Amino acid sequence: MGIVVQKYGGSSVADATGVTRVAQRIVATKQAGHHVVVVVSAMGDTTDELLDLANDISPLPSGRELDMLLTAGERISMALLAMAIGNLGHEARSFTGSQAGVITDSAHGKAKIIDVTPGRIQAAIQDGAIAIVAGFQGVSQSSKDITTLGRGGSDTTAVALAAALQAEVCEIYTDVDGVFTADPRIVPSAQRIPAISYEEMLEMAASGAKILHLRCVEYARRHNMPIHVRSSFSHKTGTWVVDGSKVDSMEQAIISGVAHDRSEAKITVVGVPDKVGEAARIFEAVAAAQINIDMIVQNATVASTGLADISFTLPRADGQTAMAALAVLKDQVGYDTLLYDDGIGKVSLVGAGMRSHPGVSAGFFSALAQAGVNIDMISTSEIRISVIVAEDQVDDAVTAAHARFDLEARDVEAVVYGGSGR
Amino acid sequence: MGIVVQKYGGSSVADATGVTRVAQRIVATKQAGHHVVVVVSAMGDTTDELLDLANDISPLPSGRELDMLLTAGERISMALLAMAIGNLGHEARSFTGSQAGVITDSAHGKAKIIDVTPGRIQAAIQDGAIAIVAGFQGVSQSSKDITTLGRGGSDTTAVALAAALQAEVCEIYTDVDGVFTADPRIVPSAQRIPAISYEEMLEMAASGAKILHLRCVEYARRHNMPIHVRSSFSHKTGTWVVDGSKVDSMEQAIISGVAHDRSEAKITVVGVPDKVGEAARIFEAVAAAQINIDMIVQNATVASTGLADISFTLPRADGQTAMAALAVLKDQVGYDTLLYDDGIGKVSLVGAGMRSHPGVSAGFFSALAQAGVNIDMISTSEIRISVIVAEDQVDDAVTAAHARFDLEARDVEAVVYGGSGR
Numbered sequence: 042m043g044i045v046v047q048k049y050g051g052s053s054v055a056d057a058t059g060v061t062r063v064a065q066r067i068v069a070t071k072q073a074g075h076h077v078v079v080v081v082s083a084m085g086d087t088t089d090e091l092l093d094l095a096n097d098i099s100p101l102p103s104g105r106e107l108d109m110l111l112t113a114g115e116r117i118s119m120a121l122l123a124m125a126i127g128n129l130g131h132e133a134r135s136f137t138g139s140q141a142g143v144i145t146d147s148a149h150g151k152a153k154i155i156d157v158t159p160g161r162i163q164a165a166i167q168d169g170a171i172a173i174v175a176g177f178q179g180v181s182q183s184s185k186d187i188t189t190l191g192r193g194g195s196d197t198t199a200v201a202l203a204a205a206l207q208a209e210v211c212e213i214y215t216d217v218d219g220v221f222t223a224d225p226r227i228v229p230s231a232q233r234i235p236a237i238s239y240e241e242m243l244e245m246a247a248s249g250a251k252i253l254h255l256r257c258v259e260y261a262r263r264h265n266m267p268i269h270v271r272s273s274f275s276h277k278t279g280t281w282v283v284d285g286s287k288v289d290s291m292e293q294a295i296i297s298g299v300a301h302d303r304s305e306a307k308i309t310v311v312g313v314p315d316k317v318g319e320a321a322r323i324f325e326a327v328a329a330a331q332i333n334i335d336m337i338v339q340n341a342t343v344a345s346t347g348l349a350d351i352s353f354t355l356p357r358a359d360g361q362t363a364m365a366a367l368a369v370l371k372d373q374v375g376y377d378t379l380l381y382d383d384g385i386g387k388v389s390l391v392g393a394g395m396r397s398h399p400g401v402s403a404g405f406f407s408a409l410a411q412a413g414v415n416i417d418m419i420s421t422s423e424i425r426i427s428v429i430v431a432e433d434q435v436d437d438a439v440t441a442a443h444a445r446f447d448l449e450a451r452d453v454e455a456v457v458y459g460g461s462g463r
Numbered sequence: 464m465g466i467v468v469q470k471y472g473g474s475s476v477a478d479a480t481g482v483t484r485v486a487q488r489i490v491a492t493k494q495a496g497h498h499v500v501v502v503v504s505a506m507g508d509t510t511d512e513l514l515d516l517a518n519d520i521s522p523l524p525s526g527r528e529l530d531m532l533l534t535a536g537e538r539i540s541m542a543l544l545a546m547a548i549g550n551l552g553h554e555a556r557s558f559t560g561s562q563a564g565v566i567t568d569s570a571h572g573k574a575k576i577i578d579v580t581p582g583r584i585q586a587a588i589q590d591g592a593i594a595i596v597a598g599f600q601g602v603s604q605s606s607k608d609i610t611t612l613g614r615g616g617s618d619t620t621a622v623a624l625a626a627a628l629q630a631e632v633c634e635i636y637t638d639v640d641g642v643f644t645a646d647p648r649i650v651p652s653a654q655r656i657p658a659i660s661y662e663e664m665l666e667m668a669a670s671g672a673k674i675l676h677l678r679c680v681e682y683a684r685r686h687n688m689p690i691h692v693r694s695s696f697s698h699k700t701g702t703w704v705v706d707g708s709k710v711d712s713m714e715q716a717i718i719s720g721v722a723h724d725r726s727e728a729k730i731t732v733v734g735v736p737d738k739v740g741e742a743a744r745i746f747e748a749v750a751a752a753q754i755n756i757d758m759i760v761q762n763a764t765v766a767s768t769g770l771a772d773i774s775f776t777l778p779r780a781d782g783q784t785a786m787a788a789l790a791v792l793k794d795q796v797g798y799d800t801l802l803y804d805d806g807i808g809k810v811s812l813v814g815a816g817m818r819s820h821p822g823v824s825a826g827f828f829s830a831l832a833q834a835g836v837n838i839d840m841i842s843t844s845e846i847r848i849s850v851i852v853a854e855d856q857v858d859d860a861v862t863a864a865h866a867r868f869d870l871e872a873r874d875v876e877a878v879v880y881g882g883s884g885r
Contacts, residue, residue, distance in 0.1 A: 057519040097479040099550040110542035113535040120532035124524040
């Protein structure tokens with residue numbers, strides 16, 4: 042009897058009705074002949090409410106205590122879910138991250154999973170019970186203190202448990218039918234992607250697709266654990282995230298999808314002297330402020346002045362910190378001025394097929410040109426092309442790219458992974 | 464450096480203001496040169512709110528899952544309290560019952576403490592930190608599942624931890640100044656009792672004084688751990704609950720206090736045949752329904768009929784169950800009828816001094832007679848006399864007894880235990 046791990050997010054268990062609906066779906070999976078292990082997030086807005094409580098008490102709460110506080114959220118949802126399953130006549134046992142053997146490092150608020158030792162989970166499912174596990178949390182290997190994995194951590198819990206239990210699949214339930222070729226709010230004709238490789242999904246996640254957390258996809262790729270992203274409100278097949286070799290190559294689209302991201306800002310350092318090490322000093326200062334930068338462009342040095350401009354993008358939330366860190370450098374580096382622009386957006390084309398289809402960049406750029414979208418910066422990976430455009434042109438850019446690569450015409454049923462219709 | 468264990472109830476930490484106030488008191492104790500271990504209950508109505516959530520999901524939730532759910536309450540309050548202490552510049556570390564080494568049996572919802580192994584608490588206070596421990600909860604020795612001790616269990620957690628840590632004192636903070644000679648809402652001249660023996664406090668608790676849980680006092684007596692019951696809203700000395708030999712015998716009042724209880728009902732089995740074993744069958748039926756009875760009176764058999772009446776008191780909450788259990792016996796026992804009366808109250812006089820002062824009962828009964836209070840049933844222990852009266856005469860009975868034994872005239876300052884004024 043195979044093991045299915047299912048993860049339900051906070052919106053799926055926001056109230057008693059949602060908890061009961063999820064319980065019914067879990068019981069149906071059990072009755073279909075699977076061992077079922079469920080990972081659940083805190084109900085609805087519980088985590089935000091607990092954060093508000095903490096802020097009422099202390100402006101800078103200790104990470105250890107904040108984790109102790111926030112983990113109360115999943116404790117509530119998992120116990121209620123176990124009760125709801127019990128009410129349907131099936132035995133369910135809930136387990137904290139610690140009880141489930143989710144061992145992490147000691148980085149409170151952003152802990153990494155080091156190991157998973159799910160002995161109690163295995164015992165529960167061997168007893169015929171459904172195991173409910175608190176997402177988002179674990180226990181520090183060294184201090185034995187309770188830790189949290191950071192936002193989106195429940196997906197990672199689910200994949201890590203699925204890998205440790207050698208589950209058949211990790212089902213991630215959400216409020217949409219899967220991963221789409223573009224955000225349907227921008228492109229109404231966007232199609233569900235039936236199957237996508239880990240690599241493409243990583244690029245999609247890094248490019249702003251919020252449906253799966255980057256860490257969770259990385260974990261799944263490392264352990265080759267199939268993820269099935271699907272809706273908790275329907276029984277439709279969703280999107281399978283699997284090893285690239287399993288995505289049917291005959292049906293492999295050149296482009297899997299168009300992602301966009303409005304959360305970045307651009308900083309331009311104007312008039313940087315063209316000396317060895319100046320760029321390094323700039324980026325060392327930003328890195329020292331614990332800021333992750335995304336794209337970098339350096340203009341060609343103007344021969345007459347010997348000066349160049351360096352632009353880079355970063356999370357808007359870090360904009361103020363970065364500007365302050367760079368302002369300190371003004372005299373040392375000798376640049377002219379700093380420009381800050383948060384009116385930008387990033388549009389990315391992701392697809393493993395572009396490895397073997399050279400004309401993709403050209404097609405993307407010409408589609409943007411025809412739509413009147415000006416490209417500010419460009420960066421590429423083997424399976425992704427990203428451009429920075431004006432924020433108010435993001436929708437036009439996404440729509441133009443989606444149309445150019447015929448994404449609305451995908452025959453979604455032809456490429457369902459495995460064909461089981463699960 | 465001695466250890467002080469402090470317990471704060473849910474009303475003391477009902478909101479951010481309360482949490483901060485309690486944190487200041489804890490820090491003051493630490494600054495006065497003590498190691499401080501704090502036991503805290505769930506904030507305000509949190510436990511009731513969680514119970515409501517459970518009832519929305521399932522009419523009969525599993526005990527294991529209910530305990531998992533309810534323990535989220537202390538998790539929230541203890542983390543917030545630790546943050547508030549951190550905000551005052553002191554290190555605090557919160558611990559669940561399980562982390563604090565509170566080992567229990569597996570009786571979910573009413574677990575008993577088997578052992579306390581407070582290694583992590585000792586390590587925390589040796590590091591100079593204040594340890595915050597979740598009250599009311601523990602971990603089952605056999606199943607490793609989370610358990611709760613039942614209502615009032617936080618007091619027991621505090622005393623058990625204090626005993627295991629060999630603390631100097633266990634301070635139980637509440638919203639009144641200590642244990643009073645009577646309920647001040649009934650007797651405005653009631654006085655705070657400065658010191659009372661474990662035995663008297665047990666009788667007071669069993670007689671309806673709600674300030675300390677019976678189990679907590681029993682635990683303290685068994686381990687000879689002094690309890691100081693005091694208000695979290697003032698710095699006054701409260702009531703010391705200590706070994707009888709330490710209550711100054713020169714100052715020992717004959718009567719410590721008058722307790723009352725309006726939570727009982729009376730059942731009378733009318734016309735029971737005077738045969739060996741009939742009473743046993745009646746009480747076996749009640750015991751089989753898991754009901755604890757309190758007082759029992761059997762009337763003298765009427766010679767002409769050979770029938771007697773048997774009356775007993777029990778918690779009103781169990782009244783319906785008991786009547787149903789007894790109705791089944793009607794034909795077997797052959798009694799005439801069952802009477803149920805919940806318009807009763809119990810008034811108890813408690814005092815170790817009555818051991819050596821024979822006239823107490825007579826004085827109590829004559830005071831009640833002068834106040835026009837009719838006595839329905841009587842039971843006594845070595846240091847307690849209890850009577851059942853009509854519920855609407857409870858206040859008169861308490862007032863009359865209080866006046867008769869001069870309880871309002873106690874010189875409270877003369878008998879402060881230890882005299883330290885703590």
